[in-house]
Amino acid sequence: MIGKLKKLLKKGKIIFLATSSKTAEPNLIAVESLGLNKNKLLIADCQFKKTLRNIRKNKKVSILITNNKDYYQLKGKADYFNKGQLFEKVRELLKNSPYKPKGILLINIKEIWDLNKVKKLK
DSSP states (O other): OOHHHHHHTSTTOEEEEEEEOTTOOEEEEEEEEEEEETTEEEEEESSOSHHHHHHHHOOEEEEEEEOSSOEEEEEEEEEEESSSHHHHHHHHHTTTSSSOOSEEEEEEEEEEEETTTTEEOO
């Protein structure tokens, strides 16, 4: 993954996550990136409702990342976990946050688009 993109995905960065229901009804939310774990994007579920319902039926997601100058779209497959070593690590990481994680999304990034150049990077 390109260096600039890794920087944009660092912990604490607000990104936009789009999901779609089984009947193709879109849902878009702002989430906080928890960074990359083995080149997969990590996001905590602190308030998912429609998002979780959608991911259980359709794992394909799209993500918009920007620094107000550069824009990237990521496409991938999201896996949801509410137990395990990585989930416990996220719970510990967010222990002082007002938002408590109920689960985590681990997104395997399949495509990367540079939206400024309208060019596929991966």
